Amino acid sequence: MDDKTIGNGSEEVRIGFFICHCGSNIAGTIDVEAVADYVRTLPNVVVSSDYKYTCSVAGQDMIVEDILKYKLNRVVVAACSPLLHEKTFRAATQRGGINPFFFHMVNIREHGSWVHQDRALATQKAMDMARGAIARVKFHKALEKRREPVRQSVLVVGGGIAGIHAALTMANAGKKVYLVEREPTIGGHMAMFDKTFPTLDCAACILTPKMSEVGSHPNIVLWSYSEVTEIKGYVGNYDVTVKRKPRYIKEDLCVGCLDCIDHCVFKTGNTDDEFNQNLSKRKPVYIPFAQAVPRLVAIDPAACTHLNGGKCEQSCATACDRQAIDFEQKETFEHIGVGAVIVATGFKPFDAHRKPLYGYGRFPDVYTALEVERLVCSSGPTGGDVVLKDGSKPKSVGIIHCVGSRDHQTNRWCSRVCCMYSLKLAHLLKEHTDAEIYNFYIDIRTPGKGYEEFYERLQEEGNHFIRGRVGDITDVPIIPEEEGRMIVRVEDSLAGFVRRIPVDMVVLATGLEPREDASEIRRRFNISCSSEGFFLERHPKLAPVSTTTDGVFLAGCCQGPKDIPDTVAQAGAAAAESLVLLDVGYVEMEPMTAFVTEKYCSGCKTCLPLCPFSAISRDEEKGVAVINPVLCKGCGTCVAACPSGAITQNLFEDRQIFAEIEELLVHA
Amino acid sequence: MKYSYFPGCSLKATGRAYEESFLSLCKALDMEMEELENWNCCGATSFMSVEMGAAYALTIRNLAIAEKAGLDMVAPCGGCYGILLKADHYYKKYPTVHESAVKSLKTEGLEYKGTVRVRHPLDVLASDLPPRALRSKVKKPLKGLKVACYYGCRFVRPIAPFDDMHNPETMDLLLKTVGARIVDYTMKGKCCGGAMSGAMPNVAQEMTYLILRAAERAEADVVATACPLCQFNLEAYQDEIRAAHPDLKPIPVVYFTQLLGVALGLDATATALNRQIVPVEPILREKGILADEKKQPATAGV
Numbered sequence: 001m002d003d004k005t006i007g008n009g010s011e012e013v014r015i016g017f018f019i020c021h022c023g024s025n026i027a028g029t030i031d032v033e034a035v036a037d038y039v040r041t042l043p044n045v046v047v048s049s050d051y052k053y054t055c056s057v058a059g060q061d062m063i064v065e066d067i068l069k070y071k072l073n074r075v076v077v078a079a080c081s082p083l084l085h086e087k088t089f090r091a092a093t094q095r096g097g098i099n100p101f102f103f104h105m106v107n108i109r110e111h112g113s114w115v116h117q118d119r120a121l122a123t124q125k126a127m128d129m130a131r132g133a134i135a136r137v138k139f140h141k142a143l144e145k146r147r148e149p150v151r152q153s154v155l156v157v158g159g160g161i162a163g164i165h166a167a168l169t170m171a172n173a174g175k176k177v178y179l180v181e182r183e184p185t186i187g188g189h190m191a192m193f194d195k196t197f198p199t200l201d202c203a204a205c206i207l208t209p210k211m212s213e214v215g216s217h218p219n220i221v222l223w224s225y226s227e228v229t230e231i232k233g234y235v236g237n238y239d240v241t242v243k244r245k246p247r248y249i250k251e252d253l254c255v256g257c258l259d260c261i262d263h264c265v266f267k268t269g270n271t272d273d274e275f276n277q278n279l280s281k282r283k284p285v286y287i288p289f290a291q292a293v294p295r296l297v298a299i300d301p302a303a304c305t306h307l308n309g310g311k312c313e314q315s316c317a318t319a320c321d322r323q324a325i326d327f328e329q330k331e332t333f334e335h336i337g338v339g340a341v342i343v344a345t346g347f348k349p350f351d352a353h354r355k356p357l358y359g360y361g362r363f364p365d366v367y368t369a370l371e372v373e374r375l376v377c378s379s380g381p382t383g384g385d386v387v388l389k390d391g392s393k394p395k396s397v398g399i400i401h402c403v404g405s406r407d408h409q410t411n412r413w414c415s416r417v418c419c420m421y422s423l424k425l426a427h428l429l430k431e432h433t434d435a436e437i438y439n440f441y442i443d444i445r446t447p448g449k450g451y452e453e454f455y456e457r458l459q460e461e462g463n464h465f466i467r468g469r470v471g472d473i474t475d476v477p478i479i480p481e482e483e484g485r486m487i488v489r490v491e492d493s494l495a496g497f498v499r500r501i502p503v504d505m506v507v508l509a510t511g512l513e514p515r516e517d518a519s520e521i522r523r524r525f526n527i528s529c530s531s532e533g534f535f536l537e538r539h540p541k542l543a544p545v546s547t548t549t550d551g552v553f554l555a556g557c558c559q560g561p562k563d564i565p566d567t568v569a570q571a572g573a574a575a576a577e578s579l580v581l582l583d584v585g586y587v588e589m590e591p592m593t594a595f596v597t598e599k600y601c602s603g604c605k606t607c608l609p610l611c612p613f614s615a616i617s618r619d620e621e622k623g624v625a626v627i628n629p630v631l632c633k634g635c636g637t638c639v640a641a642c643p644s645g646a647i648t649q650n651l652f653e654d655r656q657i658f659a660e661i662e663e664l665l666v667h668a
Numbered sequence: 669m670k671y672s673y674f675p676g677c678s679l680k681a682t683g684r685a686y687e688e689s690f691l692s693l694c695k696a697l698d699m700e701m702e703e704l705e706n707w708n709c710c711g712a713t714s715f716m717s718v719e720m721g722a723a724y725a726l727t728i729r730n731l732a733i734a735e736k737a738g739l740d741m742v743a744p745c746g747g748c749y750g751i752l753l754k755a756d757h758y759y760k761k762y763p764t765v766h767e768s769a770v771k772s773l774k775t776e777g778l779e780y781k782g783t784v785r786v787r788h789p790l791d792v793l794a795s796d797l798p799p800r801a802l803r804s805k806v807k808k809p810l811k812g813l814k815v816a817c818y819y820g821c822r823f824v825r826p827i828a829p830f831d832d833m834h835n836p837e838t839m840d841l842l843l844k845t846v847g848a849r850i851v852d853y854t855m856k857g858k859c860c861g862g863a864m865s866g867a868m869p870n871v872a873q874e875m876t877y878l879i880l881r882a883a884e885r886a887e888a889d890v891v892a893t894a895c896p897l898c899q900f901n902l903e904a905y906q907d908e909i910r911a912a913h914p915d916l917k918p919i920p921v922v923y924f925t926q927l928l929g930v931a932l933g934l935d936a937t938a939t940a941l942n943r944q945i946v947p948v949e950p951i952l953r954e955k956g957i958l959a960d961e962k963k964q965p966a967t968a969g970v
Contacts, residue, residue, distance in 0.1 A: 356834035362854070475854050476878050 067096030160188020162556025235551030350404030683896030746895030807933030809847030
């Protein structure tokens with residue numbers, strides 16, 4: 001290996017040290033001036049100064065100017081986490097004319113001021129950390145970033161409105177898109193909604209054109225009833241395996257005539273229709289809803305007599321002119337390569353059974369909001385008639401807000417959309433039934449364009465709003481008017497007493513949760529999640545669609561509860577970020593990879609199976625290990641495992657680390 | 669199976685039917701109940717809100733005695749059971765409670781390490797018996813008897829170690845095992861009126877009325893309880909409730925242990941059915957569970 005180190009031999013090491021106040025974030029707990037004064041006394045330090053916001057343009061300029069003025073060849077900045085500003089300061093170092101890897105960063109905020117209270121001790125710790133960095137940076141070497149081309153295609157996971165919008169945006173920009181959806185159709189939760197707030201647009205009318213566009217777009221490969229099972233590689237060059245579950249229909253032959261459904265031996269449905277929230281039945285051979293995309297039937301192996309080994313005349317198969325039904329179909333796997341991934345896997349509605357006091361599953365006419373969406377929808381199980389289980393129309397409806405949200409027993413977060421969808425359902429229920437509508441709320445949260453106005457409109461329409469968290473729903477009457485009805489017991493916190501409101505129908509405004517398999521998906525795509533389980537964006541404000549894995553972006557409710565406008569905006573942003581990656585055309589690979597010093601390598605193969613990225617192979621001719629720098633992620637496992645010390649990792653060389661540790665421990 | 673038994677005050681007074689039926693039942697099922705030596709008031713009184721430190725020390729003293737015995741501690745009264753669990757939890761969670769209790773116990777040479785497992789008879793009977801142990805001992809299945817199981821609050825709220833907080837069903841399962849038919853009604857976990865029956869009888873009696881009426885509407889022959897206060901509130905005030913609500917018919921309110929005892933064929937002393945205010949024997953005879961006294965005097969109540 002060519003030793004490019006400046007100052008390791010003849011040249012004098014000249015270090016510039018810069019410590020940041022970060023406003024009061026650091027300076028509030030650490031005496032930054034004292035640290036700067038101390039570091040100035042250390043060997044090889046030519047200049048040491050503090051600055052209020054080192055990451056600002058002025059702060060960066062100060063570094064550049066000092067490099068030129070003092071002929072610096074090393075830079076150390078003590079500030080926040082390298083995750084935030086390492087790039088910034090490396091760039092500044094480069095602008096000063098030095099290789100950016102002669103820069104080193106000390107994290108005295110997350111590892112210092114934010115976690116300590118004792119000013120003297122925190123200051124001492126900052127001094128120790130700075131001294132370690134000064135010792136280590138002497139041994140830094142000039143490194144070059146490697147460039148790799150980016151594949152001009154993207155994988156979108158999830159075909160709800162987020163995935164649909166992201167896919168269309170990318171496809172319209174001329175990129176190849178693979179859209180993978182778990183269910184037989186795209187459309188997600190939005191396809192189940194009747195109307196959308198606050199404009200009361202018909203959800204299907206605005207969604208289905210986009211769905212058909214996905215289905216027919218020349219740049220989109222749509223794989224429904226499929227799941228991503230494996231993803232390997234790195235930003236710009238991901239290798240993806242997609243499992244295509246058998247739908248027992250030859251997709252190239254089925255034209256969606258639906259004759260097979262008519263001819264199924266079951267004359268009526270025999271299994272719960274998930275799309276209608278189990279309020280109706282469907283046949284084993286089915287299409288989720290009329291405007292499903294792709295318009296292909298699927299056969300449910302759990303409900304089909306033949307697929308369960310039972311005797312069946314298979315009239316669906318004989319009814320198909322095109323012989324599209326194939327009971328022998330097995331799952332298949334597709335292997336694709338993409339440059340970027342957009343994860344848009346959506347949410348799960350809160351399970352109302354978890355709030356037993358609200359009687360869901362106990363009283364027949366307690367519904368979840370999503371069930372009511374289907375009830376009021378003209379293509380729903382009742383054709384849009386809001387009728388109770390006994391066939392009557394409700395005269396009085398209670399809508400309970402915040403079910404499973406803002407609740408320390410279940411989920412603490414606000415699900416953001418429930419207030420508005422409750423208002424929408426209140427309006428629709430009133431329109432359909434002319435019932436008295438009672439909204440039981442904690443706070444009404446209507447931040448959004450036209451949202452507050454919609455709330456006012458609902459008040460003017462004569463809906464009742466009662467502020468209080470409902471205690472329970474009971475069927476035990478105390479006055480004749482309550483007989484045979486459900487009674488909502490609630491403390492009206494504006495009136496200041498407990499009320500009993502008899503109703504015929506209860507709607508539970510259930511909140512939004514991470515999907516059940518969110519943590520599995522998270523591990524598959526190597527992204528993080530917040531404590532509640534929603535996927536974590538790289539920065540809550542400034543990188544809201546990126547993740548900690550480069551080239552993997554987030555859109556929609558998998559990142560947190562949000563309404564349709566916000567979901568679409570975020571999906572557009574995720575597409576734009578992906579486009580940046582694809583259009584730049586290359587990615588710069590960090591040089592902190594490991595390499596083998598051949599003369600020390602005995603060819604023992606210890607490292608080969610340890611590499612989680614399969615980056616190590618063996619050169620059989622030379623009998624030594626070889627690390628592919630493109631695949632190496634710099635985890636360091638092989639470095640630690642090598643019995644002959646033949647593997648070195650850039651930026652984590654032994655002499656760098658030991659120099660740092662020695663200085664850190666001087667006072668220990 | 670051996671347990672420490674903490675009767676509390678009620679089981680020695682208004683709830684004697686509970687103690688008698690429970691202890692006979694345990695004997696029949698080979699479960700040994702050893703009464704805690706020198707036990708004192710469980711502390712489930714208003715003392716808690718007057719003098720917290722002393723009140724917790726009072727409760728924890730019982731736990732400290734039980735710890736010496738090294739057995740699970742069975743507390744049949746809902747009030748005792750709830751407060752013992754609560755005190756144990758507070759003792760471990762809040763240093764102020766811990767310190768003052770340690771200090772008080774020391775004066776008597778006692779200490780509590782926090783190892784006692786407080787159990788309720790419902791829990792013990794449902795979880796500790798070998799499979800089919802109860803079923804195999806049934807001599808007189810409660811066939812045709814419609815029972816409304818009433819749980820009240822303290823077994824499951826605020827701490828629910830063995831059953832669902834809002835829809836408990838341990839008692840349902842036990843009585844189903846011995847052949848009873850369990851009626852479904854929505855009041856089984858609601859408040860019986862508690863100590864309010866003394867302080868504000870009209871408020872408590874309205875609450876009691878709704879429970880009894882719900883059981884009656886569900887066509888229950890009898891209400892089964894697992895707490896002396898619940899049992900007393902539901903049974904003792906029926907005449908007074910009827911003054912305001914003439915529609916309420918008399919309905920027997922018994923301990924679940926009494927019904928289990930009947931099913932196991934235990935005698936009248938063991939089941940303590942004679943202690944009821946609203947007699948329960950007539951319905952048991954009507955259903956053919958108890959033998960008709962007149963026809964078979966020799967075997968009655970065997």
